[in-house]
Amino acid sequence: MDFGPYLMLAMLEGAVLAAVLALMASGLSLVFGVMRVVNVAHGEFYMLGAVMAWVVTQFLAGLGGGAAVNFIAAAVLAPLIVGAIAAAADVTILKRLDYDPERVIVATIGLLYVIQQATLMGYGPDAKPVVAPFNQRLALPWFEFGEDGFQMYYPWGLSTTSYKLFVIVAAVVLLFALRLFMTRSRAGLIMRATQLDRDMATAFGIPVEKVYALVFGAGAALAALAGVLIVPIQQAHYLMGGDALLLSFIVVIIGGLGSLAGTVVAAVIIGMSDGIISVFFTPTLAKIIATLAVALVLVFRPQGLFGVKTR
Amino acid sequence: MTETPSKTKTGLISPTRRGALKTLAAGTAAAATMPLWARYTSAQSAAPIKIGFGKHATGIGAAYGRWYERTSVAALAKINAEGGINGRPVELVTEDDGTDPRRAAEVLEKFANQSDCDVAFGTLFSHVVVGAAPRAGELKLPYFVVSEGHHVASGMLNRWTLQPGITDVKSQISAMAPFLTGTLGKKVTMIYPDYAFGYDHRDNLAPAIEAAGGEVVAKIAIPPTETSFTKYFPQIPRDTDVIYHVMIGPAVLTFVKEMGEFFGPSRPEIFGFIDSLEATDLTSPGLEFLEGTYFWEGNPRYLQADAPDYVKAYRDAVGLDENGASVSDPSDVSTSAHMFGCWETLHIIKAGMEAAGYQSTADRQKLVEAVEAMSMMEAGPAHPQGTKMFNGKTHQVFGPQYISKVEGGKLSVVKTVPYEETIYPDEVDYTSMSF
Numbered sequence: 001m002d003f004g005p006y007l008m009l010a011m012l013e014g015a016v017l018a019a020v021l022a023l024m025a026s027g028l029s030l031v032f033g034v035m036r037v038v039n040v041a042h043g044e045f046y047m048l049g050a051v052m053a054w055v056v057t058q059f060l061a062g063l064g065g066g067a068a069v070n071f072i073a074a075a076v077l078a079p080l081i082v083g084a085i086a087a088a089a090d091v092t093i094l095k096r097l098d099y100d101p102e103r104v105i106v107a108t109i110g111l112l113y114v115i116q117q118a119t120l121m122g123y124g125p126d127a128k129p130v131v132a133p134f135n136q137r138l139a140l141p142w143f144e145f146g147e148d149g150f151q152m153y154y155p156w157g158l159s160t161t162s163y164k165l166f167v168i169v170a171a172v173v174l175l176f177a178l179r180l181f182m183t184r185s186r187a188g189l190i191m192r193a194t195q196l197d198r199d200m201a202t203a204f205g206i207p208v209e210k211v212y213a214l215v216f217g218a219g220a221a222l223a224a225l226a227g228v229l230i231v232p233i234q235q236a237h238y239l240m241g242g243d244a245l246l247l248s249f250i251v252v253i254i255g256g257l258g259s260l261a262g263t264v265v266a267a268v269i270i271g272m273s274d275g276i277i278s279v280f281f282t283p284t285l286a287k288i289i290a291t292l293a294v295a296l297v298l299v300f301r302p303q304g305l306f307g308v309k310t311r
Numbered sequence: 312m313t314e315t316p317s318k319t320k321t322g323l324i325s326p327t328r329r330g331a332l333k334t335l336a337a338g339t340a341a342a343a344t345m346p347l348w349a350r351y352t353s354a355q356s357a358a359p360i361k362i363g364f365g366k367h368a369t370g371i372g373a374a375y376g377r378w379y380e381r382t383s384v385a386a387l388a389k390i391n392a393e394g395g396i397n398g399r400p401v402e403l404v405t406e407d408d409g410t411d412p413r414r415a416a417e418v419l420e421k422f423a424n425q426s427d428c429d430v431a432f433g434t435l436f437s438h439v440v441v442g443a444a445p446r447a448g449e450l451k452l453p454y455f456v457v458s459e460g461h462h463v464a465s466g467m468l469n470r471w472t473l474q475p476g477i478t479d480v481k482s483q484i485s486a487m488a489p490f491l492t493g494t495l496g497k498k499v500t501m502i503y504p505d506y507a508f509g510y511d512h513r514d515n516l517a518p519a520i521e522a523a524g525g526e527v528v529a530k531i532a533i534p535p536t537e538t539s540f541t542k543y544f545p546q547i548p549r550d551t552d553v554i555y556h557v558m559i560g561p562a563v564l565t566f567v568k569e570m571g572e573f574f575g576p577s578r579p580e581i582f583g584f585i586d587s588l589e590a591t592d593l594t595s596p597g598l599e600f601l602e603g604t605y606f607w608e609g610n611p612r613y614l615q616a617d618a619p620d621y622v623k624a625y626r627d628a629v630g631l632d633e634n635g636a637s638v639s640d641p642s643d644v645s646t647s648a649h650m651f652g653c654w655e656t657l658h659i660i661k662a663g664m665e666a667a668g669y670q671s672t673a674d675r676q677k678l679v680e681a682v683e684a685m686s687m688m689e690a691g692p693a694h695p696q697g698t699k700m701f702n703g704k705t706h707q708v709f710g711p712q713y714i715s716k717v718e719g720g721k722l723s724v725v726k727t728v729p730y731e732e733t734i735y736p737d738e739v740d741y742t743s744m745s746f
Binding site for chain 2: 013124125129137139156160161233237243278
């Protein structure tokens with residue numbers, strides 16, 4: 001394959017990864033930002049989103065729904081279900097630990113295994129596909145200045161699908177909506193108030209525990225939404241949360257824990273570099289470089305690219 | 312058996328008080344346990360023979376594990392209905408090995424030391440077999456694998472590990488290569504999983520293709536846990552005539568779908584090992600792309616028009632419909648190309664135990680020697696996949712191979728390669744190794 005089309009394909013693949021990663025990592029970042037706890041079970045909420053998407057589409061297909069309708073239903077229902085599960089976990093587990101950071105890490109590791117093994121028992125060990133609402137192959141043209149001057153042609157293999165483009169657009173829209181929600185809505189204001197000073201917020205009558213449950217649920221719902229978006233491309237499998245969790249931690253650490261903008265920028269950097277390095281070299285090298293980047297960030301800029309230094 | 316030891320030469324019996332008391336005490340103790348005796352009076356003939364089955368119940372081999380178990384249960388039901396082994400019933404002791412080599416070795420240990428299994432059996436994935444087999448050798452536990460990897464015949468394992476029920480990758484490839492270069496094209500690009508099973512393909516395909524007058528132009532290794540594949544496809548050279556793929560694991564549907572999206576309407580010829588799509592419905596969304604491509608099959612998934620009665624009997628016993636899916640759930644597609652190996656291996660264990668006069672775990676070595684002495688296995692109810700030849704020296708069986716084409720979303724056999732054309736020179740002689 002020629003270099004130009006090759007690079008373009010790599011970037012398209014990277015952009016899809018970046019989009020999904022940005023959504024998922026912003027959930028992790030939101031939870032850390034407001035609650036100051038690290039949710040190790042985040043990858044499992046992503047997996048649960050994908051599995052729920054399969055369950056919902058399977059159920060509706062049994063009722064005779066079309067692929068598009070089923071998928072829209074899954075995109076609405078799966079994050080709600082997963083968010084409710086997460087909020088319940090917050091009320092029953094995290095609240096009782098007083099959101100103590102160390103104990104929350106251990107508790108969410110436990111949660112990770114509970115969710116993963118429960119999925120294995122209920123959903124089974126197979127990877128199961130969800131039909132994309134639409135999925136046309138789009139051959140992409142490439143330009144060349146040859147002997148005959150400027151010309152356009154369709155290189156072998158340079159293509160994407162309409163669904164992959166949709167994932168990128170959907171992620172951008174959702175992240176923009178999240179940003180508006182946090183900065184413009186009253187609920188966002190309350191979340192930010194809780195983030196800045198928990199005690200003061202309580203004094204002003206903000207039901208902090210309710211806010212925490214909602215934030216934890218919302219973070220999980222974002223991960224689930226990322227899972228729903230990826231499942232027509234990758235299939236739902238009970239172990240899919242592991243890699244996703246690692247990548248979102250990488251993104252959140254590089255971007256700065258708790259910073260939404262940083263998370264998005266880091267997701268684009270990691271996603272694109274993963275796509276490009278994977279295509280030109282090997283996917284293993286891409287993971288090595290990403291993890292190395294985390295180590296370097298932790299050494300030279302522990303607060304992350306966009307993080308604010310704590311006093 | 313030798314004669315009972317001769318009596319003492321002294322002849323006269325001179326009981327002492329202490330001796331008499333000892334005998335009395337022993338007698339009392341024995342009497343106290345008498346109710347338990349009944350269980351053992353016929354232990355030599357009636358206690359069930361236990362076959363420890365390492366099942367890929369979880370992990371990437373789960374679909375195989377499910378069907379390996381169904382096939383094994385069906386085979387044992389048949390064997391028990393026909394009188395068991397040496398008149399004794401046979402039972403399966405199933406343990407999940409998690410498709411994980413470390414756990415598989417622990418499972419073998421459990422079979423030998425906790426559940427008192429007579430032999431160990433099962434397990435497909437080559438890294439699991441390679442990881443577990445040394446433990447079988449240490450435990451001196453006959454280990455019958457249904458793995459199709461070349462590691463048995465290559466001499467990598469030990470005298471206690473045998474593969475009499477399924478053919479190995481090297482013979483499969485040498486059977487496929489003439490068809491690839493003769494019918495599909497000379498320039499081959501291979502895509503394979505980046506671990507032992509894939510390496511068997513990588514190392515054996517190029518020589519086989521070159522011997523058949525072709526050339527492998529690129530080898531693309533993909534990690535077994537990979538979930539997206541488009542990024543690998545640009546490595547496929549433009550002049551490729553045939554793509555040879557052997558991907559396995561949960562993501563194969565994605566693999567095929569993305570390959571279809573990559574090539575679009577202008578694809579080269581494609582030849583795959585059905586391993587890629589075992590347990591996967593060929594009418595799944597995204598697989599339309601496979602129409603007109605070719606597959607190796609260890610045993611045809613779809614009921615062929617000319618199938619003999621013993622094949623139909625085997626399929627009915629396992630519970631397969633004519634599409635190779637479960638009769639109770641048409642979406643539960645079988646791992647037809649591999650699971651027949653469980654059926655055949657269990658019949659070989661039966662034949663071996665009967666030939667060895669197997670009575671207890673003390674006869675394990677005799678069992679291995681009896682199986683090593685086997686050679687021809689005629690097609691029939693015990694060997695539904697076809698006539699095979701077992702090589703006792705390499706512990707590996709050779710059998711027929713099937714090449715099928717996807718037509719109308721189903722696989723139809725277009726060529727059958729007999730076992731004679733799949734044999735290669737021995738690489739090891741396990742019979743010269745000590746037990």
